Each structure stands twice: as structure tokens, then as C-alpha cells.
Amino acid sequence: MSKEASPLARFRKDYNAPAFQIETVDLHVALDPTHTIVTNVMRVKRLAANTNLELDGEQLKLVSLEVNGQLQLEGADYERAEGKLILRNLCSDDGNDHAEVKIVTEVNPSKNSALEGLYLSGGAYCTQCEAEGFRRITYYLDRPDVLAVFTTTIEANQAAFPYLLSNGNKVAEGICNSDSAKHWVTWHDPHPKPCYLFALVAGDFDRLQDAFVTRDQRRVLLELFVDKGNLDRAQFAMESLKNAMRWDEERFGLVYDLDIYMIVAVDFFNMGAMENKGLNVFNAKYVLANPETATDQDFLNVESVIGHEYFHNWTGNRITCRDWFQLSLKEGLTVFRDQEFSADRGMRAVNRIQDVRIMRTHQFEEDAGPMAHPIRPDKVVEMNNFYTVTVYNKGAEVIRMLHTLLGEEGFQAGMREYVKRHDGQAVTCEDFVVAMEAANDADFTQFRRWYSQAGTPTVEIEHTYCEQTQTLRLMCKQSTPATPGQSTKLPFHIPIRIEMLLPDENGSARLFTPAELPASGVIELTEAEQSFSFNGLPAKPVIGFFADFSAPVKVKVAQTLAERILLTGYAVDPFLRWNAVQDIYIELITRAISEQQPVALPELFIETLEQALAKSQQSAALTALLFQVPTEEALASEFTTVPFDDIHRAVNELQQALAEHLAEPFWQCWQVHFSSKFVFTAEAISSRMLCNTVLPFLARLTDHALSEQINTALWQQFNATNSMTLVFGALQAAVHQEHASAAEMLHAFAEKWAGNALVMDKWLAVQGSAPLANAVERVQALQQHKAFEWGNPNRVYALLASFSHNPSQLHRKDGAGYLLMAAAIERLNTLNPQVASRLLSSLLNWKRLDSSRQPLLKAQLEKLRNLPNLAPDLFEKIEQSLND
Numbered sequence: 001m002s003k004e005a006s007p008l009a010r011f012r013k014d015y016n017a018p019a020f021q022i023e024t025v026d027l028h029v030a031l032d033p034t035h036t037i038v039t040n041v042m043r044v045k046r047l048a049a050n051t052n053l054e055l056d057g058e059q060l061k062l063v064s065l066e067v068n069g070q071l072q073l074e075g076a077d078y079e080r081a082e083g084k085l086i087l088r089n090l091c092s093d094d095g096n097d098h099a100e101v102k103i104v105t106e107v108n109p110s111k112n113s114a115l116e117g118l119y120l121s122g123g124a125y126c127t128q129c130e131a132e133g134f135r136r137i138t139y140y141l142d143r144p145d146v147l148a149v150f151t152t153t154i155e156a157n158q159a160a161f162p163y164l165l166s167n168g169n170k171v172a173e174g175i176c177n178s179d180s181a182k183h184w185v186t187w188h189d190p191h192p193k194p195c196y197l198f199a200l201v202a203g204d205f206d207r208l209q210d211a212f213v214t215r216d217q218r219r220v221l222l223e224l225f226v227d228k229g230n231l232d233r234a235q236f237a238m239e240s241l242k243n244a245m246r247w248d249e250e251r252f253g254l255v256y257d258l259d260i261y262m263i264v265a266v267d268f269f270n271m272g273a274m275e276n277k278g279l280n281v282f283n284a285k286y287v288l289a290n291p292e293t294a295t296d297q298d299f300l301n302v303e304s305v306i307g308h309e310y311f312h313n314w315t316g317n318r319i320t321c322r323d324w325f326q327l328s329l330k331e332g333l334t335v336f337r338d339q340e341f342s343a344d345r346g347m348r349a350v351n352r353i354q355d356v357r358i359m360r361t362h363q364f365e366e367d368a369g370p371m372a373h374p375i376r377p378d379k380v381v382e383m384n385n386f387y388t389v390t391v392y393n394k395g396a397e398v399i400r401m402l403h404t405l406l407g408e409e410g411f412q413a414g415m416r417e418y419v420k421r422h423d424g425q426a427v428t429c430e431d432f433v434v435a436m437e438a439a440n441d442a443d444f445t446q447f448r449r450w451y452s453q454a455g456t457p458t459v460e461i462e463h464t465y466c467e468q469t470q471t472l473r474l475m476c477k478q479s480t481p482a483t484p485g486q487s488t489k490l491p492f493h494i495p496i497r498i499e500m501l502l503p504d505e506n507g508s509a510r511l512f513t514p515a516e517l518p519a520s521g522v523i524e525l526t527e528a529e530q531s532f533s534f535n536g537l538p539a540k541p542v543i544g545f546f547a548d549f550s551a552p553v554k555v556k557v558a559q560t561l562a563e564r565i566l567l568t569g570y571a572v573d574p575f576l577r578w579n580a581v582q583d584i585y586i587e588l589i590t591r592a593i594s595e596q597q598p599v600a601l602p603e604l605f606i607e608t609l610e611q612a613l614a615k616s617q618q619s620a621a622l623t624a625l626l627f628q629v630p631t632e633e634a635l636a637s638e639f640t641t642v643p644f645d646d647i648h649r650a651v652n653e654l655q656q657a658l659a660e661h662l663a664e665p666f667w668q669c670w671q672v673h674f675s676s677k678f679v680f681t682a683e684a685i686s687s688r689m690l691c692n693t694v695l696p697f698l699a700r701l702t703d704h705a706l707s708e709q710i711n712t713a714l715w716q717q718f719n720a721t722n723s724m725t726l727v728f729g730a731l732q733a734a735v736h737q738e739h740a741s742a743a744e745m746l747h748a749f750a751e752k753w754a755g756n757a758l759v760m761d762k763w764l765a766v767q768g769s770a771p772l773a774n775a776v777e778r779v780q781a782l783q784q785h786k787a788f789e790w791g792n793p794n795r796v797y798a799l800l801a802s803f804s805h806n807p808s809q810l811h812r813k814d815g816a817g818y819l820l821m822a823a824a825i826e827r828l829n830t831l832n833p834q835v836a837s838r839l840l841s842s843l844l845n846w847k848r849l850d851s852s853r854q855p856l857l858k859a860q861l862e863k864l865r866n867l868p869n870l871a872p873d874l875f876e877k878i879e880q881s882l883n884d
Helices: 235-252 296-311 324-345 348-367 389-422 429-440 561-570 574-595 603-614 620-626 632-636 644-661 663-673 682-699 707-718 724-736 742-753 757-768 775-782 793-804 816-831 833-843 854-865 872-883
Strands: 020-030 036-046 053-056 061-067 078-081 084-087 098-107 117-121 124-128 148-157 163-166 169-175 182-193 200-203 206-213 219-226 260-266 279-283 458-466 471-479 494-503 509-511 522-525 529-535 542-545 554-557
Touching: 061 084, 124 260, 124 279, 148 163, 148 200, 163 182, 200 260, 206 235, 219 235, 235 260, 235 296, 235 324, 260 296, 279 296, 296 324, 296 682, 296 724, 324 348, 324 389, 324 429, 348 389, 348 574, 348 620, 348 632, 389 429, 389 494, 389 522, 458 542, 471 494, 471 522, 494 561, 509 561, 542 561, 542 574, 561 574, 561 603, 574 620, 574 632, 574 644, 603 620, 603 663, 620 682, 632 644, 644 663, 644 682, 663 682, 663 707, 682 707, 682 724, 707 724, 724 742, 724 757, 742 757, 757 775, 757 793, 775 793, 775 816, 793 816, 793 833, 816 833, 816 854, 833 854, 833 872, 854 872
Parallel strands: 020 148, 219 260, 260 279, 458 554
Antiparallel strands: 020 036, 036 098, 053 084, 061 098, 078 084, 117 124, 124 200, 148 182, 163 200, 169 182, 206 219, 458 471, 471 529, 494 509, 494 522, 494 542
16 A cells, blocks of 8 residues: 555544534435435534535445535535545525535445445345444444434335334334335434444344333333344343343433334344444344354353443443544443443353453453554544454453442442433543542542553552561552553552451461451552551461452562462452462463473462362352463463463463373363253353363373273263253364364264354364464365355454464464465455454564564565555554554
8 A cells, every 4th residue: 555545544632523413314225236225314504614514425326416405516516525525615694504415325235345334245234334334325424423313214125125124213114106016114213323323224034022111111122133044042132131121220220212122133244243223233143042052151142242232222322422532431331331231140250250361361462562552542543443352341441440449339320420411412531530520529530541541550569567566568569561652651540459368377268357458458559659558467468469350450469379379269359269370370381481391280289279179069160260271362461572382382281281180180070060951050051161171171181091981071072962062162172182083073063063154153263273283274274165254254253363363373483374364364355354454463463473483474464564455444553563
């Protein structure tokens, strides 16, 4: 891409309010595969002295333009520039600030492989307008701070498209006068919304109907649309929706506001789901679930995503973003809300630890790379690139810190104030923080740095205990490394929740809370260096820092193996117990790498893990988490220059050592918890989770006395036909451990599920993620398999995104992994830039590679940069990476 053609950056500081407001929109969409006609009638109001109205538009054919009923002529009344339709002298009459603008455009849905705007895939019409897709449907002020009341009429062939859906309530329908084979439906949304929340779906679906009665006794019709033949996999999603509606009323006091709520599941979708007002469009993988085809994690994901999109009705729709730099205003807050929903519904401790694993594996890595950005970015080229774990997951952690500092009562008071002040508005992250301050008489001036500063802070803690005065002193020091565009960082406001355990002579411990420690257990670090003192401790305590992961930081604290094991057994907070074991794993791995020695397991640690397995029936899920060794991706954050081969070796050695030392306890644990009978309860989910955790260890024992029994167990679990959780767990164990049964299981799985694309995605993913020496060649071959399809994001993510998170093979010494990914990205560059951009993320941090890998990866990035038609999605990331 030449410099002349390079897309321009936009800056948050340059925000200007719109010069025009669009009050009402009356859309008429006549659907046709190649010649869809969109008639857009807008009532426009001038807000500033400017009389030129600049509308956004991409890939549109302009058919006609009228203003106040008068046909407009190009050149005389309007002009077209790059991505713009400029109407001259609009509302130029003295005293008249209103105008009616009628625009007729033509679009080609069948050629829209990017899946932005209006597209036709899988026999159905669908839209995706967030962030800037509406400009591919009609000319419009495509920005989130322009809120209008929409009325939408859709017409199409009735036999092929019996369901015509859009936002709001259905107000009219009928047969087209000009063609009796066609019908039309009109929808009206009374709530003003930005155009990114517009949705249209037309197709022939199976429909599941239900109802929900709100706390103010209004009956809301619930409709869930799925592809033909999938109705048996829709009921759980419907139940999840009703649970989410009830929970939002009970926990947040927020009530649904339309007469109908619809969800449509489609197979071709770039995102997980979209919260369009009253008509949520979902990727089918977050709707369709039954025990035979979906894992327990799939079920939990369905519940979480259904909840997330519903919760957006208030935190995103009724109150939306002023501009896209404020994306975390809605996404960080709504991720926090869906996390709390899942925690209240299920296993809070397990959910919290899984949230932390995402942060440490993916978000910390993003913070350490060239695309590091604050949760409220200051600069953007392509907005699609900022739908990131930083904006979403770190954004949720920032909201959680506010909840930690204010408590549930104070946080809910802040939420009520936020809704009271800003319902029906497009606002900023600052507006949210101000509402929290106002409701609690608080000052979050320093806390705001979480919104403006990028990077992961490191908190170093030293502690001394004086036996004579029975005083404990904590010395805390915080620092944050430089990130692109931010060389200097000011101290953050960091809540540190702590637990103090007093050991006794029997090797156990009890919780002790000194008078100086608040009842919440939270101390607040606000300085670069700060000390805290606690009196009245009869003995030196063992301290657990950042209980419940109270801040998204890295922690450096010197603790002995014995202290960590004490935390594992006696900390009240489950995160602290899990984290202590993770710290031990990390220390064993990093020491083995630095000393270039095999991983050695301390006897005391082995005994602790054996005891945990013996008590597994008390909490099978938490036991399972103790044996989930840090991933190779997560371990990369421990190094400045990442030693991929050494990490792979050390992780493999650690897993092998655990398997050999704990073979009998693992085997006994599997026998206790395995059941081919499926029930969807927390206890049963926990047991299946533990079976799937210990089975890979057992699958390593090919020369063990138990190997024949283990082989039988693998096949027994694989043949648990009513539980995809168990089936897939066995398949993954066999494939990833190169067990002798792997090839036969892969063949049997593909034979059975060849007709179910979502299940076959698992088959692709298990091979793409396998840390095996032939992974590159296997992925290349699978691109030719009938289960794979370049035009479907789900298929691409299943195979290639899985491979991108397979670091030992992605970063193979010969550079074959880079060649594989770069070729896929080049192919997707014009087919679907959003998908290409997401795959690119794993290749950006080339400066942290060793001297032999750096030039191999950099060469592929430079080759991509020189593509003549490089999409803006890719341009921004590649330029940032190469110029960082």
C-alpha cells in the first residue's frame, strides 16, 4: 500500500459534535440477491451553522437523491468524495433548520464476503453494522452519537423468506400490491438509537417462542430463530435469556422495554453476537447446544453471551457511546455484568479463575506488544481492531475494581445515578466515573488513569515482621513499562485485597484480620512506593495478595514453597489457592529454563497435589484447575525474549512428571468422577471437568502398568455418546498426547459428525491446537478438507486461530508457521479483512523473538505490508508492529 493510499488515523481529542441530527429514519428495503434497493427517508435537523451535510457511504450505488421532494443534481446540489456524500446548502433557508432527505441506493448482498453491512449467506439475509457497517447499506451519519427513531419496512419473496425481521415492535404486514409472491413487514423502534444498532434479517427458519413477564407485569414475547432442523438445540438459549432478564431486574433493577425480544442464530458471522435493539444476531455457536453436540463450556458460553447481549439493552443501547474511543463504556461494563450473571448462576470461584486465565494469557500479552492501548484508546485507524481483550476484559476488570472499592451497595447506587443521568444519551467513560463519584461522594481522579494509560502494572511487595512488637509492615512498589506512545506512566490507584493466615504448630493455619485491615480486606495502593503497617499479629503471617484478582496487575513477592503450599490448603479465597499452585508451576518451569535442567517436582508439592486429588469430591472443578498447568502462551509473558522451544520442553517435562508421580491418584480420580450419564448440574459439570483434566496426564503413560486400562478408559469416555464434553475431552487427550488411538478417534469423530459444521469445528480445532511437530503440515492439509471453508469465519477460526495459539508450532524454527499464517492472511485480506486482522494479532510481537526467528517473521510482515490492496484493518496493525 502506497503512502498516498494509507488510511488516516483518527484521534479522540479531535471529537466534534455532529452539525446535524437525524431525528427519524424511514427505511424501505426491497431484498434481492444482487440488486437490493434501499430507500432511506430521513428527517434531518441542523444543529450548527454549517449547511453542508456529509453522509458516510461505502460500496453503494446511488440511484437518486431528493431534498424536500426536489430531485438533486450531482455537481449542483451534491458531490461524492471518498466514502462521502456531501449535500450542499442543506437547511439554508432562514429560520428553517429541518429538511427531509430521501436517498435511494442499490447494494449487492451476495458479493459481500466481508460480512459487514447487508449480506446474503447460507440462504438468509443478515446485517452487521457495528462498528461502521451501516454506511454499506445507505448513506448516513454513521457515528454512535447520532440517535434516531427508526421505522423499517422489508419486502421479499414470501416462500423463500417467510420471516422478515428488524428492530423494535412489528406494526404492520401484508402482501405486496405489485407482486403477490412478495410480502412486507414494518417494524418500529420507539427508542432513538445509533445506526450501529440497526439490524435486518430475512430467511426461512425454525422458530422457538416463549414469553417473559416483567416485574411491572408486561408480557414480552420471546422468539428464537435457528436454521431448519436445529430447534432441538435452542431450548437452553431460551432458558438463558429468561434467566438473564430476571437477573437484570433483581440485581440491577433494569427492566426490558419493548413488546418483543428476538434472537437469530446464523452460521456466517464475524463476531460472537450483536446486541441490535430488540433483534440480537448471534453466531450459531453461541445459541445451539444440546449434550450430544455441545460441551459444558459451550453451554456456559451460550449462557454468558446470551446474557451479555441482553444486558447491552441498557448498558450499550439505552445508554450508548459518544464515539468509538469510548467502546469500553459499554463493553467493559457489560462484560463485568455478564461475568457476575454467570457467577451468580453457577460456580463463582471457577468462573473468576477462568476470567483471570484470559487476562494473563491474552490481555497481558496484548499489553506487552505493539498494539498495546488503554481501555479508552486515543488513536484509531480501523475501529474493528479495537474489539480487543483490553477494551473488553481489562475494561471489565476496571469496572470490577470500582465495585471492589465501593462495594455492592455503592456500585449499585452509582449505576442508578448513571442510568438516571444518561438514559437515551450517547456518553463517555468519564460520564460513568462521574456518576459513580456523585452517588458515593468519592474522588476517582487518580483512578481515571486506568482509562488513559496502557500496560500492565507490576506490584513488588516486601514484608517484614517484628516479633517483639507483633507488627507487620508491607512495602509496596508499583511500576508500569513503557508502551507505544506512552513512555512515562503515573501511579495507578490499585486495590489490593489481602488475606493473612497464621500458621500453627500442626502445619495448618487460620485466618487473622488485624484491626488496621478493613472488613473488605482491601488496602489501596496509590503511590509509586507506599507502606502499610498492621499491629497485634501474634506470629508472622503467610499473606495472600490480590485475593479474587482484585486488580489486573503482575505481582512480585518472595514466598517459599512451604508458604505457597499453606495458601493452597488454607486460603479462604479460591483464587489465592489456585494462584499459589500457578506460582509454583511458573517457578519450576522458569528455573528449569534458566538453569537448562529438567523440571524437578519437590516432594512436598507432590504430596500437596496428591492430597488435593484425594479430596476432589469436595470441589472437583477447583481440583481440576489446580492441575491446569500454565499454557505456553501465558508463560511467554515471563520472558523479555521468548524461548519457545525451552518453554515447550519444560511444560512437557512438568506434565510428564505430574503424570508419572501421580499416576495412581489420577487413575482413581478418573474412576470416581467418570459417568456416562449426562446431567447438567454444577456437581456433574465439575466431575466432567476433572475427568478431562486428568485424562491427558493418563494418556501420557504409554509404558505404565496402567496403560491398558487407560486405553480402555479413553475409548469408554470417547464413546459416551450423550456427552460431547466427555467425547471431545477424550479426543483432545488422544490427539494432543499422540496416543495410539488418536488417528482412529479422529476418523470416527469425522464420520459421525460430518454433517454438523459446528461440531466439525471442534475436529478442526483439536488438530490446529495440537503441539505436535507436524502441526503446520496438518493444518495445510486440513485447508483442503470439506469441513473447512474460507468464506465462513467459524471454520477459519476453528483451524487457523487455534493454530495461532499453538506457540511452539507457530514459532517453529524454520519459519513454516509464519508462512502458513501469512498466506492465510493474504487470502483473507480481500475476502474478509476483519477475520484476517484477528489472525494477524499472533504475528505482531516479532521483537520478542530470538535472533533467528525475528527476520523470518519480520519478512512475512513486510510482505503483507506491500500488498497492493492491503485492508485498513491489516495496515494499522502491521505499521504499528514494524514501526514500534
